[in-house]
Amino acid sequence: MSPFTGSATGTKEWRHLRLTLDAGVATVTLARPEKLNALTFGAYADLRDLLAELSREGSVRALVLGGEGRGFCSGGDVDDIIGATLAMDTRQLLDFNRMTGQVVRALRECPFPVVAAVHGAAAGAGAVLALAADFRVADPSARFSFLFTKVGLSGGDMGAAYLLPRVVGLGHATRLLMLGEPVRAAEAERIGLISKLVDEGHAAAEAAALARRLADGPALALAQTKALLTAELDMPLGASIEMDAATQALLMNSADYAEFHAAFTARRSPDWQGR
Secondary structure, X not given: OOOOOOOOOOOOOOOOOEEEEEOOEEEEEEOOHHHOOOEOHHHHHHXXXXXXXXXXXXXXXXXXXXXXXXXXXXXXXXXXXXXXXXXXXXXXXXXHHHHHHHHHHHHHHOOOOEEEEEOOEEEOHHHHHHHHOOEEEEOOOOEEEOOHHHHOOOOOOOOHHHHHXXXXXXXXXXXXXXXXXXXXXXXXXXXXXXXXXXXOOOHHHHHHHHHHHHHOOOHHHHHHHHHXXXXXXXXXXXXXXXXXXXXXXXXXXXXXXXXXXXXXXXXXXXXXXXX
């Protein structure tokens, strides 16, 4: 996402989510606890636009995505979205589905690591939002449900059919996307859907600690690692090695690379600048 902007100014207040910033760590909270943080049209659009703004602004070095109340996110709001989509024509439906996919693309392409703090339900679109994060920290109450076939839609929604096989393998992905059955925390950890399983009630704190560790690290190196992990999913080995070589050559000219050597020589910790 380019740092160059036109006439539009940054958004001062987000209506459909809560944002806090703390020394390079952004915490984005889905804040409709009475609806298990079900997503509305506005919530999708706010997530898409927020990620673009944070990417352009440049001061965020890690992001935590969580949900308020009893769960992470129960997916699209049945009343506000499913009811409304029944009255839409094909063009409007395509616009809506493209928008939801743009949220996932923004999560994968933003230049900072994203940590999902998952407790309770991560269902439908909520499961895909967690899937699109770089890390999923979850407690034993977490359960992931890819519910799209349960409502008569394809399980391959919002990039799920692309991302899930790459995280858990084709066999598990086929089962999860076709059957829509919930996957509880222990199994999610076993098949690789959870990055770290923590004690009950500690997902938010552990996710914040991981985000702080990432934010205090070499931001430029982490951003390029994330970019390569995404870009090289579909590349042949030769092209991947060439991209790795070009990236390393660029990073070897960075201030952080020189700072590591200076810190190593002086027997101190590096002061990473992210440049």
